[in-house]
Amino acid sequence: MSEPILEMRGIAKDFEGVHALSQVDLTVESGEILAIVGENGAGKSTLMKIISGVYPHGEYRGEITYRGEPLHLSHTRDAQNRGIAIIHQELNLVTGMTVAENIFLGHEPHSFGWVDRKRMRRETQELLDRLGLRFSPDTFVSNLSVGQSQMTEIAKALAQEVELLILDEPTSALTDPEIDTLFELLAQLKNQGVTSIYISHKLDEVFRIADRVTVLRDGSAIATWKTSETDTNRIVSAMVGRDIEDLFPWSARPIGETILRVENLTVEDPAHHRPLLDDISFELKQGEILGLSGLMGAGRTELAETLFGVAPGRRTGKVLLAGREVEISSPQDAIRAGIALLTEDRKQSGCLFNLSIQKNVSLASMKKVSTGPWVRLSSERELAERFAGELAIKSSNLGNLIGTLSGGNQQKVLVARWLATEPRVLILDEPTRGVDVGAKVEIYRLMMELAREGMAILMISSELPEILGMSDRILVMHEGRIAACLDREEADQEKVMHLATGAELATVSD
Ligand SMILES: Nc1ncnc2c1ncn2[C@@H]1O[C@H](COP(=O)(O)OP(=O)(O)O)[C@@H](O)[C@H]1O
Ligand SMILES: [Mg+2]
Known part of the structure; x- marks a missing residue:
């Protein structure tokens, strides 16, 4: 040496x-x-x-x-x-x-x-x-x-x-x-x-x-x-500072009925010659964690935003929830249909730093805690307390600004916001970006718990270990298309990378 x-x-x-x-x-x-x-x-x-x-x-x-x-x-x-x-x-x-x-x-x-x-x-x-x-x-x-x-x-x-x-x-x-x-x-x-x-x-x-x-x-x-x-x-x-037997607390559990079915979803992009999303079909079941992998620009965020009604662009194809076709052209439509989206960039879109923790939780459920135009503060507090408790959000006072929390706890507040809307499908776009490892493990545990209770989760992630560690099945996207859908057992780092770079196109299985 x-x-x-x-x-x-x-x-x-x-x-x-x-x-x-x-x-x-x-x-x-x-x-x-x-x-x-x-x-x-x-x-x-x-x-x-x-x-x-x-x-x-x-x-x-x-x-x-x-x-x-x-x-x-x-x-x-x-x-x-x-x-x-x-x-x-x-x-x-x-x-x-x-x-x-x-x-x-x-x-x-x-x-x-x-x-x-x-x-x-x-x-x-x-x-x-x-x-x-x-x-x-x-x-x-x-x-x-x-x-x-x-x-x-x-x-x-x-x-x-x-x-x-x-x-x-x-x-x-x-x-x-x-x-x-x-x-x-x-x-x-x-x-x-x-x-x-x-x-x-x-x-x-x-x-x-x-x-x-x-x-x-x-x-x-x-x-x-x-x-x-x-x-x-x-x-x-x-x-x-404690033993983590496993960074990814995934375990096998019963998977339920199909709750979300996407059929031939195509989104045109007037600015480019190829569509943003090109003939996307897949299904997501109750209690399932479906990982969505792909390189930057593959269309993962576009897919999430389209399902949540915030993406521009002309759209064809169908989205079915519990077997019924739904028309989603705004976040309100999505929330009503039971779809929630935790966005990729906490700082830009999700996290409202000038608001309290409590307000950040209740934001997407204002109807539930209001009478007419008036917010019932006690109901709002109750809602926030319930989820803060369930998700073990560490804060001395829910009236504090969300900015006073660590990154991991901020992320949990945002998860709480969407759980409060009682969704059937939870879309998480890069849920652990920028949080430290301890908080990551907590977020994974939370995902497992939700899945065990029947929540259908679509998780977008750029971290391959996270995709491989937490998903039941993995959709790999390449240039707006689904390159393949892999079962947990058959997926490995090399295979996913291969598909994501477009090196090999396998047939889509559901
Ligand atoms: N200028 C400062 N004034 C007061 N506390 C500080 C200052 N810089 C760092 N700290 C505190 O010292 C500890 C270590 O911080 P830091 O070295 O920035 O950690 P890291 O870079 O590992 O995140 C933290 O508790 C932080 O709040
Ligand atoms: Mg530092």
């Missing part, structure tokens, strides 16, 4: 009485990619801010050794001078400046006393090319997408000599191709001898790129393994 580049001993840091870190020991080997994982609040970002001088020497306890010498940083600039670069979880670019200006902020090249803009642009262009980025050095940061901004931060870190690169949850805002580019880059940097610390809560990423993984929990380093010598269940158990 190689020399450690960084050693931390007994690191502790408090924030007004909160122990963010207590006695952390961490070793980073020279030239490795070390992943650090842990649930929200475990202390990962705080630890990285100590390594990078955001919290200078004196604002924490414990000792740090870098390249065999004590490291006493008094400023982030010190860290940069030592070759330590960090890409923070929150973006740090100046939006009113261009990409090139941001990348060279504070170390602009000069010639004859003037900022050498030409050289700045040229070197920025080289960096952008290296990262496979297509925007110009002159683009204003305010015009970049979140993913592009994140990649610009990475370019900025690479503009200087880097020995130790720290990435704090860099992929949460990146698209799949951007993630691939980032991972190629990390591998390339590793070949050049750069050491990286990679923070993430996505374990598939950890196994994909890291040599070792350290688990932080409640401000302590709990365990470190070589990624080749551990597995998901062990890491998850260490992260949540």
Whole structure:
């Protein structure tokens, strides 16, 4: 094994009485990619801010050794001078400046006393090319997408000599191709001898790129393994602090009658030459969890939105609920028919941050808790209390804003909102995106419980392990069509990927 580049001993840091870190020991080997994982609040970002001088020497306890010498940083600039670069979880670019200006902020090249803009642009262009980025050095940061901004931060870190690169949850805002580019880059940097610390809560990423993984929990380093010598269940158990025999609490149970039948559903897209949905037929039974898999743009969300009456576009084909054809052209129609949809993006459409937890629960059931135009607050509270209890939503007061809850609990509130409408079919679009592992397991348990009580669940997910782990059957979509329907037993990662990429078209079975 190689020399450690960084050693931390007994690191502790408090924030007004909160122990963010207590006695952390961490070793980073020279030239490795070390992943650090842990649930929200475990202390990962705080630890990285100590390594990078955001919290200078004196604002924490414990000792740090870098390249065999004590490291006493008094400023982030010190860290940069030592070759330590960090890409923070929150973006740090100046939006009113261009990409090139941001990348060279504070170390602009000069010639004859003037900022050498030409050289700045040229070197920025080289960096952008290296990262496979297509925007110009002159683009204003305010015009970049979140993913592009994140990649610009990475370019900025690479503009200087880097020995130790720290990435704090860099992929949460990146698209799949951007993630691939980032991972190629990390591998390339590793070949050049750069050491990286990679923070993430996505374990598939950890196994994909890291040599070792350290688990932080409640401000302590709990365990470190070589990624080749551990597995998901062990890491998850260490992260949540209790044994998780199984990340996916799926078990066999009786499946009931067909409740939802979709026949030859086609949705035209006037903007494109091929339909958004092309001759979709499938059925969903009571008590069944049907996984819906496919690449981005395969039509999964369009299918969910069409069933919920929010998708535009001309439609042909039939939707039958309990054997009766229903016409769904608005969410009201869908709710009346017994279909509920938990949308993909909690922050954009589902979660109303300026409303209380209670209001967020009752929102889709206002009729039930109102007399005429008047909301009966006691009924509303009763409804919220019932579901908060059933779903074990952890909150001291249902009158608090939903924003005060953790991501996992916010998601449960939204599930509660839809359960309150007493649906027969529950559509979940990416139900565990952005929640940490402990909360994921709780959401899976909840799905199992609902299914056992007879709820028919259509689960859209981009995470293959989740699809394979929780579904009774799996629909794979490719370019607006159903490529195949697989039984749980016959499905595996390779088969689903194959079908999703259109490599092979099997016949549809119901
Ligand atoms: N600037 C701060 N002020 C007060 N508390 C903080 C601050 N930064 C972090 N904390 C607290 O320290 C703990 C660890 O936070 P953090 O390091 O951000 O965790 P992670 O990155 O693993 O999610 C949390 O309880 C968090 O609320
Ligand atoms: Mg963090």
